[in-house]
Amino acid sequence: MNMITFFIVGLVVHIVFFVSIFDIYFTSPLVHGMTPQHVPLPPPAKRLVLFVADGLRADSLFRPDVNGTIRAPYVRSIMEEKGTWGVSHTRVPTESRPGHVALIAGFYEDVSAVAKGWKENPVEFDSVFNESKHTWCWGSPDILPMFAKGASGDHVYTHTYSAENQDFASTDASKLDTWVFDEVKAFFSSARRNETLLSRLHEDQVVLFLHLLGIDTNGHAHRPMSKEYLENIAYVDAGVEEIVSMIEDFFENDGKTAYVFTSDHGMTNWGSHGAGHPSETLTPLVVWGAGVQTAQKVTAQDFEDQLLQEWNLEHLRRVDVSQADIAPLMSSLIGVPIPLNSVGALPLHYLDNSEHFKAESMYANSIQILEQFKVKMAQKKETTLSFLFTPYKLLTESRQLDFVRKARSLIQQGKYDEAIRLCKAMIAQALQGLSYYHTYDRFFLGASVVVGFVGWTSYVVLVILKTHASLRKPHSHRDPVSARSLWRVFVCAALTIIAFLLVQASPWTYYIYCLLPVPVWYSVFKEFGTLADLMNSAPSLPLSKCFGYFVLVILGIELLVISFFYRAMLTVGLVVLSGWPVVSQLYTQAKGVSLSWALGCLFLATFPLMPVVGREPNVHLVTCAGSLTLLTSASFLWLSRRRTPLQWRDCQLCITQMVHVALCAYVLNSTHSSLKVKQGLPIVNQIISWTTLASSFVVPLLSSTRLFQRLLSISLSLVSTYLLLSTGYEALFPPVLCWLMFVWINIEQEAMHTQGISNKLGLSSFDFAENIDITKIRQLKLDDIRRSYFFVFFIITAFFGTGNIASINSFDPASVYCFLTVFNPFVMGALMMWKVLIPFVIVMCAFEAIQVSTRLSSRSLFLIVLVISDLMALHFFFLVKDYGSWLDIGTSISHYVIVMSMTIFLMLLSIMSHVLTSKRVHVGWRRKTHFT
Structure with missing residues (x-):
């Protein structure tokens, strides 16, 4: 399977897993066909x-x-x-x-x-x-x-x-x-x-x-x-x-x-x-x-x-x-x-009415809810085989009839208080019954999704072992009879599932969720030879080191899962990461880069400790963020100039972008000052803001495709947009994140150097646009698992560094005042979504640079990332709640949706980051002057 086919298949599989959560937990509770219930007594109001x-x-x-x-x-x-x-x-x-x-x-x-x-x-x-x-x-x-x-x-x-x-x-x-x-x-x-x-x-x-x-x-x-x-x-x-x-x-x-x-x-x-x-x-x-x-x-x-x-x-x-x-x-x-x-x-x-009126009203209320229960039960009974159907035991058909007769009898006898108590109890039972039938298929669908999920993750692991790991692969002959038998077994399984769903008149989406595991597991069993190769290679593998990496990754995944509930865990993780150069002994060989890495991690670690909601706008912090961006950009520009000569056009573009960052900081201050005195959004500020947003996708394509120059241009372009969408301390997050990403690229190069496989010319020689010689692409090493985990960790940090579920739900319109002030949920939502994605793009581009500089194919590290992300998603699938408060249920489902969305977005953002880093648009004259 080539990379494009694998990408398409993976995207489809994850979209199916993502959509499944809506069929399992987000289906509409509404039913139709009930009879309206009238109260036989005259109402008090017209x-x-x-x-x-x-x-x-x-x-x-x-x-x-x-x-x-x-x-x-x-x-x-x-x-x-x-x-x-x-x-x-x-x-x-x-x-x-x-x-x-x-x-x-x-x-x-x-x-x-x-x-x-x-x-x-x-x-x-x-x-x-x-x-x-x-x-x-x-x-x-x-x-x-x-x-x-x-x-x-x-x-x-x-x-x-x-x-x-x-x-x-x-x-x-x-x-x-x-x-x-x-x-x-x-x-x-x-x-x-x-x-x-x-x-x-x-x-x-x-x-x-x-x-x-x-x-x-x-x-x-x-x-x-x-x-x-x-x-x-x-x-x-x-x-x-x-x-x-x-x-x-x-x-x-x-x-x-x-x-x-x-x-x-x-x-x-x-x-x-x-x-x-x-x-x-x-x-x-x-x-x-x-x-x-x-x-x-x-x-x-x-x-x-x-x-x-x-x-x-x-x-x-x-x-x-x-x-x-x-x-x-x-x-x-x-x-x-x-x-x-x-x-x-x-x-x-x-x-304020008679007890008779209250009793009749409660009776109508209970019958109205009971009608919904009856329709829901009938629908589920019609689509379930009789021997598999399990009715809601507290409200069987006989108990429903008993309730109706008893409630009506009590009202006729004038025992209104008893009738009201009975109706209230009936309402409670009927609501529980509605929930029971509404979630009737939840276990069946959930099990199908889990089986498919485990199968897909297993297949990705086998693909990694087969195509990207240095295993000793003895010559083996595939038995055609076994292959045909395997095919027949899975075809029979698929036909059995189809027949079962047809008999139950299941929705068409059920066929997708239940049949998807069949081809997935067929692909897994087809790669049984890869497992045999792994077993044969086991004696030559550093098993203790493999086990250590396995334990660390599992602990790391658990830390990320907990961070969804407690953002401070990201701080703990960043503090631990700051000490990585010391543990790996990189500090002894690259003290300057190691110190920058530690400081970057510690500075970034402060953001998850900040309040995500409840803060007042502070445009002064946004101005500070703009100043920090200019300072760090100037530093990286100077360092880049020392490593390799810059063309005058690239230098001019970079300086122009830095001036634009200062302009965006001014626009934000100007906009909030104007709104404070109730003079509205200045039209000039609005034009600049929308122009900045549109140009942020284009301007980086005008810069050199050399690694540091292109990454600097992307960072300046994205940060300028982020400033316009900020109201407080969160504006400082992208500059600090960019700094750490630049250091990460450097320190990974130092880590490669310690392994004796570093490029002698250093990072300055890398060009995103150059085709890497396929003969120079190396196989995966155990250390690449750490690189992939770092990437997932930084992606989660990019998402939760300045926010959480509550802050995303609690939309603050002040964030988009530079663009518009008239209420428009779609435009405002799109702007806020882009604000959330900007840190993602920064991390994605840095990861692209690491893949290039470490001489790995873009597919290799991403497959490991996919496995880590899928393990997190599977974890959250089991954490989904269908009990407790509505907030608890909604939050648990949101976690799964976020992780699955993140996985799908990463697959799409990888394409976007590849375009942002490797493509160049040539406009106007070309001048060969170098800025040294």
């Missing part, structure tokens, strides 16, 4: 008004300021007198779309749905809006359309402003809320003159939804503790009061309007959201109006935290809910069926 203050934290609303002044006096008065309040507990990811889906549809949107689209509605799901007779919505174009497109019929009407209005550099983001309030006022004003609209508004089961984005935008731009954020809360409070007064006046105080005020997610102190910090997951909930329990005075609470005292609310009963519980609450208030896909449980403490 209409519902839903206020969602996007990005509003619970403590920001409830806590008085330092002077004891209440920020939201109107909402506070509702809590004190007219309504019931509590905290709504959200789930991660704490983003606007999943939060609104939980609020209005009653289920927690799975990652597969989010990945299919942001502004559109990628999956069909029911919602309170869909079940209503008429719904009018005002607010963001990112949220409203998905509920309109998911509704059946034409009864959800949306009014949105332009996406350009969501500008983080706006002088006053509360104008987004002003737009909503003004549009609602104009709507009711026009309704008085429009008989059709007036008639619709006076019908039953009407919903009015006001999406208020100003608080979220101000939080991103100025932080939640800022004057802008807190003043926006007061402005929303006044707006809500005005809208409520207007609605009550419009409907002549008929007492048939229910109001819900809440938030989709909170926000961290540093202005981001997406992860599971309490400031992101604790949101306010205040409900009042028709059918809602009025404020209840209490002397003791069930909550023992200090928040009630800080909020001065220990005298009012607090009723907490899960965010998905709000959908059944809204449905119950206006008498519409609970959304079919809802997993929320009706919070009865919010209702």
